[in-house]
Amino acid sequence: MSEIPFRSLATAPTSLRLSENFDIRSIEQVLGGTDVVQALHRHDHYFLLVLTTGEGVHECDFRSHALTPHTIYAMRPGQVHRLDLKAGSTGYILQFKADFLATSEQGARLVLRRAGHLEAYRTDAERYGELLMLLDRIARAFASQQEGHLHIVRAYLGAFLADLVLQEQAPAPVSGAKGYTQERLEELLELIEAHVHQVKEVSAYAERMHLSTYQLNAIAKAGTGRTCSELITDQIILEAKRYLLATTDQVTQVADRLGYEDPSYFIRFFKKHTGHTPEGFRQQSR
DSSP: OOOOOEEOGGGSOGGGOSOSSEEEEEHHHHHTTSOEEOOSEEESSEEEEEEEEOOEEEEETTEEEEOOSSEEEEEOTTOEEEEEEOTTOEEEEEEEOGGGSOTTSHHHHHHHHHHHTOSEEEOOHHHHHHHHHHHHHHHHHHHHOOTTHHHHHHHHHHHHHHHHHHHHSOSSOOOHHHHHHHHHHHHHHHHHHHHTTTOOOHHHHHHHTTOOHHHHHHHHHHHHSSOHHHHHHHHHHHHHHHHHHHSOOOHHHHHHHTTOSOHHHHHHHHHHHHSSOHHHHHHHHO
């Protein structure tokens, strides 16, 4: 079986790597005066493209975004993406592992989780300028390599992500009940994304979260309008599409990766929810 091409901070060239958990580079530095055209791949870390000027296309889990100035594009670990970025573009690319932040703290985990789901956030020039100021400070601190510089980078990165999330959220205050529902929903989505290859039963996720299946479905419905079972199905189909389009695996191998012992059942399942057989989807999408 072939793997989806995988990129890690730890495998970057030593001459370019200042940390195995964090990196920030100007887009100009990454481009080097030429266009960047990438094939589909995935990361083991968070990826943020912060575009000041320029053009191109960012495709994340088969959703395509035309790049526009004053926009932040975010990607979580495990998502499949590709980037076409034109020479002359400016801004920053940030990449960092989840554990670079103090993710043992509930607040930090929540901010990171919400920032990772933004995918594409466009802001006005004034607000973008405020965010860019934080990125400039991060870049200077990281490049200095002075004693304690990563603590400074971590503090500014936390502030940047928190500011980004606060700007994106609706101005209406969130009640305690709604806040709890949102936090548990995000926890559920994170669990499904991490474990859907092996765990497909609603009851198993309810048990992990110390909830009844009724409570879990109520949270899913309130936050997304979909049942927990439908969210599990959505993730299975997404992961299947990732393997179909980013690898040369046979359909039987994709089924096996997703925990299906019977490939014919997987084919029927995929067609029921997409209208295409797996191979038909692959041919149509390429």
